[in-house]
Amino acid sequence: MFDWQMIAIDESATVREALTVLDQQAMQIVLVVDEHQQLKGTVTDGDIRRGLLRGETLDSLITSVANKSPTVGYESETEIVWRQHIKRRSLRHLPILNDNKQIVALYYHKTQSTPRRNNPVVLMLGGLGMRLRPLTETIPKPMLPVGNQPILETIVKHIADQGFTEFYFCINYLGDKIRQYFGDGKQWGIHITYIEETKPLGTAGALSLLPEPAKSVDEPLIVMNGDLLTKVDFRSLLEFHQEHKNTVTTCVREYSHQVPYGVIEMEGPYINQLVEKPIYRYFVNAGIYCLSPGALGRIPDNAFFDMPTLVDDVIADGQNSGGFPLTEYWMDIGHIPDYEQAQADYEVYFK
Template sequence: MTKSKFTIISDDTKLIETMKMIEKSYHKIAFIINNQQELVGTVTDGDIRRALLRENSLQVPIHDVMNRNPIVGNEHQTEVVYQEVLKKYKIQYLPILNEDNEIVEIVQVDKIEKNIFSNKVVLMVGGLGSRLRPLTNHFPKPMLKIGNKPILQIIIEGFKNNGFINFVLCVNYKKEIIQSYFQDGKAFGVHIEYIEENKRLGTAGALSLIKEKLDEPFFVMNGDLLTQVDFSKLLEFHSETNSIGTMCVREYEYQIPFGVIDTSEHKLISIQEKPLKREYVNAGIYMLDPQALMHIPYDTFYDMPELFNQLIQQGLNASVFPIHEYWMDIGQLADYEQANKDYERVSSDE
């Protein structure tokens, strides 16, 4: 495979610019070169998310964020050797270098078709949608339309486009509308099962009703979210961090409308006028290992934050996956109106 199809950038490119290029690229990786055209590193989706968690400025050069020791091949090796290296290190792309450490080509692992994953996707779609009344008086919130499709259909198609086709829908309010529309999922090219909640169980309680024994990580997502996250990257991140639970988080900005005072005992140290604060907040998308189910009480109201707090208190490895892609929580009428505007803009861009 030639190198012309890949993203190759200089090591002084800003992090924000690299993020945009990787998001638009098919391969989701950038190869970093210096002024002498030598390969000095690589940057993947995971590298960028870890940089965001370290609170790196978006203006830092990618040289400060990149993986400085990428796996490489040399131009005198054979294709068979390249494929062995790719499989040994479980990587998708291998830069091939000449004697001057310049990229002559980039080899991709042999693939016949797009990956299809067996991991389950559990969608919480049983809520009342009280804040969206009167729209939800006769329809469950996940069935409200964005453009010409229900929110839930857009979510399912997003997972399907990333290779995930096995769904469990946790239903309650107006469940017959959801079940009648999606049935077993065959018409949408997926497989759908249902968990029927007879009472409110929160954002995690319904997981205790899963009858099938799960043996691999699974997704849990609120059924009122729109996002362009690549869910295969979330699975990859979850596996790399060896976590029992991974929570997707989103940066939230807010401005304190007063001057904030810093003191030391009675002394005034500084005054910061109306500072802008940034915090990570729960984005309502999770990845759990099956053993996490052991910590959820059976058929009892239980929320995801409670589960993660319990995992943390027991010293188990819980991680966060920062989202920098489009994300919208359709909780109120203004959010619903904005989501429709966003959908029109994205559709016209395509």
């Protein structure tokens, strides 16, 4: 059994602190305990996502998103009973308590294999990388090294580990270097089909060039920019997309901005309120999408078309367009400081 203390946090901790534990320990659960080691709740990435959607923030107390009545097992029970708890409730983890309600162990179900998924994965790799010059003068941005391998290789390995095998690489600028490195993808246990853009097509236009096998698959597509480092659980993204019957689901990330001045709200010549250095929080586009097959028919053939336009069209037609809050590590490598930060983060999140 796993050393539960590695994933335990105090009930006074924040959502942000819980996310750090989820990322670093990769056990998909955090245990919330009090000073006497009594279990006060459990937290998964799904709990945090639901909390963010209803208005909680990364600085909220972890108790605001925790499951305060989790299923538990007891030290006096046998492992057979623990397995029954897990099976009946489709759980991954079972906290084990003693007679004083103190946690003494974490029992968890070990997945034997990762099921293969037929969902096409489309990676947008054709950008010029102008904001990363001079690094990208001879190397396409997705091929810049982070850690001991290109950014794109880290992306591919992470997605392939979750059972996805059908990849479509949309290439343009220095695309031959990507093709030479990855070939048909066999080395990574995947199959790669290359789509060459002869002109800039925006963040969605290249989807019109997908070959028929990808368009005819009756499964949602994953679409992702090729300059992101992330630990996102794509299986959870698909579950969210299908649960909410979305046509398009956009991954979103919380972004906060503190105004360095006192903000005054006025009505005519009168001040209604003065807020000193307020913090405003937003959800921002994280560059990862899940599309139902029907969404592809909205994209014009071989023409410039951006994802925000697709989202707007879906909303205008009254179809569901969802936002999936990312709780995992995510970094958009758009500028030199981002690239430098990614180098430091790699040792923490991807080794």
